[in-house]
Amino acid sequence: MKLQIEISGRSRQVQIDPGEIPGVWNVRVDGEPVEADARLLRPGVLSLLIDRRSHRVVLDGDSSDPALYLGRERIAYRMEDPRSLRSRRRPTGAEGPAVLKASMPGRVVRVLVEKGQQVAAHQGIVVIEAMKMQNELKSPREGRVADVRAVPGATVASGEILATIE
């Protein structure tokens, strides 16, 4: 199979097919052949030998934010579907409505604004708390509060949208 993988801002093409010996793969990275002997020790844990160098690899993150530990090093990557490369969504720019996302998983302690309210840039919008640390999330820009999804006492995941400023 052919995969397009983005690591450290660079996209690499990886061609991977099972070899004759189970665990030994025929691999090409950007066309260059690589001798790779990979054994799955248990789900998400891999022993990878490349040209006799040994790597312990542990899968981390989730499908929306995949990463792996190569030895001690955490490396984020992105599996690109070659067919959908052009349709990749751009991050929301300054032109459209700005969304305020939770910077950490936690519980909503206070909501400091109301829907429809006019806010200044850097004005506090929501306070979330986790592990004895409170974090005040500030408006990315001046504008009007289009939507407040955060509800005091509710649990939010990291990256969850708490409010929209337009």
Added chain:
Amino acid sequence: MKLQIEISGRSRQVQIDPGEIPGVWNVRVDGEPVEADARLLRPGVLSLLIDRRSHRVVLDGDSSDPALYLGRERIAYRMEDPRSLRSRRRPTGAEGPAVLKASMPGRVVRVLVEKGQQVAAHQGIVVIEAMKMQNELKSPREGRVADVRAVPGATVASGEILATIE
């Protein structure tokens, strides 16, 4: 659901149904209600509170020979299907052909008899080896070698039939 579980030679009837709080079960053992709060920590590992006593339970064995660790103690059990209780297979008695089973997983080192050969009780039949230990398996009784399945060099599982004496 209703289960029939055999432990330490005694059969117990366990009625188990999910309670209102996830993880808390309505349980009856032989008709007696038991307050059981059980959380699966990961597959095969359970935190079980019964009347405030805490048990760490780890599933062991396989479906043909199930067991669990209750704390440090290994307890074998048998899940009985109430519908098939009568059809339970009896262990092969002295009347029929006697089978010789591997006492441990290992590799067949030597086969000491041939098919059709007459053997005495306690005569050596097969030698298997594992972890630097050799083990000579002996005929359970006098008779004729009806079948030899063991092949030198082959890997055998514990309990696998190596030969039949009739």
Added chain:
Amino acid sequence: MVATSVIRRILIANRGEIALRVLRACRELDIVPIAVYSDADRAAPHVLEADEAYRLGPAPATESYLRGDVILEAARRARADAIHPGYGFLSENAEFAEACERAGVKFIGPPAAAMRMLGSKTRARQAADRAGMPRTPGSVQGLASLDEARSVAASIGYPVMLKAAAGGGGKGMRAVFSEEDLSSAFDSARSEAERAFGSGEVYLEKLIERPRHIEIQILADEHGHCISLGERECSVQRRHQKVIEESPSAVVDDDLRRRMGEAAVRLALAAGYTNAGTVEFLVDQNRNFYFLEVNTRLQVEHPVTELVTGLDLVHLQIRIAEGQPLPFAQSDVVLRGHAIECRVYAEDPDNGFMPSPGRITRLLQPGGPGIREDCGIYEGWVVPMDYDPMLSKLVAYAPTRDLAIARLRRALDEYVIGGIRSNLGFFRRILRDPDFCAARIDTGYLDRLLREALPPPSSNASDAAAAVAAAVFEATQSAAGTPAAQPVSAWKAAARREASGATPHP
């Protein structure tokens, strides 16, 4: 004489790694360990490993681990002889200690009176004066007004430090470098102290420049014997919170150790202190030491002392609480080798040290020679968002400081915590920093390090290996019909379940 009474059942009024630490000590002394838990901790490791477990209440600490009345009721039902408070929560709460005694349950810690005398920083400074201990110049009572603050500051000279009398964790603390800054610092320190501790009492002391934070472990029995167990170097701090601790300290020689130890013992005896405690000092660049405060409980960092002394402090805490005399004398205490501890937290150093609760999807733990891990997690555990972010304490012991550092680096490289972010990589960076390796540290060290540029990211060779690994995961798992990673963040799923009223574990 103090009557001895054997302890057979201990209720552990805590959670996380310290609850497991105490639980293990109980098992080793043939004492039944009894756990308590909040709704967030039903599946926590300390519940799993205990003999019995009692529910306290909902997740928030104020409704569970801080509910002394509910804990005492659990102790009564469990027929516990004693309560071990661990650290944090109710461990330094004199009212709770008194309530235990009233209920006929031994509180494993100092008497309430000693706790009260040493728990307030201003009262502790007065006690230090009475014990003839060096302390920083400044006030020994709360400042009544800004004017009083001005006059004290003027008399000792700037820079000065404003501190909350009930303080801890750097809250209500302000460094003031000139008089014009005093007014606003005074107000903000007072209001922060009021919010954090319910008391706005602040005092003022001379600011020691580039100090080391060095503390002395003491043990006192109920027969009037008190000994010191060497020092711990705790200067590696972020925002006044200890991050790495070690013993011995590179700047403490035998003479300084003896003098600091004697001062600590004098203070403890004067305060009628018993059980384990810690006297904290600042040590300046000329190796003068100044009394800082007392922690009237077991410290997070007690393992480094255990490793270099060969003793078990929790065993000794329990024996002291039984009324037994200390089984050895000061001259029997010998430090051997070097120990260093890392506080492993669920936090993201690459994202402003934001907390990172959630499910631990993968856990590979270090082991082998000279490694001790006091761990409060397991693979599959959902680290709750309700308590502090400590996951584990990783401690290395070796004949020398250099080898202890090398061993800790080795262990950190073996350690993988997947699913959530941790500060393991941050420790790897500190333990390769030339200043840390040369023990050129003070309480400002870590903040200076954090202002330095990060080391370069992964190499090209690593990236290629990572690409192959990602491809193998994809190839094996798409073959098995499952996606490479879990379809939804385990944390998100857990959070949703929790939000919908269900518990994280089915």
Added chain:
Amino acid sequence: MVATSVIRRILIANRGEIALRVLRACRELDIVPIAVYSDADRAAPHVLEADEAYRLGPAPATESYLRGDVILEAARRARADAIHPGYGFLSENAEFAEACERAGVKFIGPPAAAMRMLGSKTRARQAADRAGMPRTPGSVQGLASLDEARSVAASIGYPVMLKAAAGGGGKGMRAVFSEEDLSSAFDSARSEAERAFGSGEVYLEKLIERPRHIEIQILADEHGHCISLGERECSVQRRHQKVIEESPSAVVDDDLRRRMGEAAVRLALAAGYTNAGTVEFLVDQNRNFYFLEVNTRLQVEHPVTELVTGLDLVHLQIRIAEGQPLPFAQSDVVLRGHAIECRVYAEDPDNGFMPSPGRITRLLQPGGPGIREDCGIYEGWVVPMDYDPMLSKLVAYAPTRDLAIARLRRALDEYVIGGIRSNLGFFRRILRDPDFCAARIDTGYLDRLLREALPPPSSNASDAAAAVAAAVFEATQSAAGTPAAQPVSAWKAAARREASGATPHP
């Protein structure tokens, strides 16, 4: 003078926990660890953790870990400066040590000449005589005939012990209690020795009744310095194989320790010995000691010595191999506390200690204060049937023997190895046995314990809890659509894959 040369890359010619032990030492000394593996070990932990890994050949040791030529070829390709042999395999093979030196690769161990002199038991007995060491009465050369055996036995008196000169692991060993049994014992010992070691040479010595097996760890540098590091008590044996080891021994006082240590050092110096080694003794009921044999390598049980001395023997082995002098003197060696080690094996104590290879489906490991685990397994690993059954070494350290026992019991209770059978339960039994706890042990102790009736099985309350647990597993997993346990024994499946030519790991 010996030239020192820095070692930067070490090939570890071993597998299992000892390969990981050496690998960790390499990391701590900034040395690149290089692994070798057989086809059965491609996914083994020592390969996973190494920097580089070289395939040796098929699973059988004779085609992989015993192939000195293949290992040296790997060392050449890997540009290794040195080879660490671990224990077992080629570690006591003088020809291999010589081949290493010829290839310009440092063999981390004694010189081949010292290995030859001390490796044969009869030659070692001669060397002991020259060093003025006490040994058991009997022959110092192989017995040429049954007549010679008769006359030696008659002169020293029955009971006597026949032993293989090349022996180890109890093979070729026979206790003879009267002359009429000598003839058949002589024949069977000779043929067993011939089969096991390729040499039928046997000798005869006075049988010591109820002896203790006590050994002295030595370290010798290449500058003529040799020191002893206290003793290890290894009397808990099954079929002449050590099962539990500890340090110090309950019967060795300072004077006896000094005398045994001096004797061991004398022998090592006389033999031109360098690096780590162990001199084994029998100690009789009157505390007389008799030379037994020398192990010219690192021992399985070296961790107990490391814990009580605070030293790292593998670090020191590597430094000695670099030509460095020992960094301390005999007077610096101080024993503190007590350490006990359990050899955790894949074997089934309830089924005649049959080997139990297969997949480890679940692994919960102990931790916390005073616990060291030198482990060679992980969850998911398929323990191969091709090598010895050692899974891990669990070691407890505490201030006293009683507390070390209590700590080890606690750790054993935390430890779960699922999917295969292990001897963890057997250790729990020994560590609760009154004779063991009182240190009333000798080399026959364990065989006597095994003849005693087993403690009663699980209680009624446990059975009821187990029934509930089994029901919960069934209920949760039938809901999830998967059966309670894996449908087929993981081992069976692995065995089938292997039989069909595929490797256990896809």
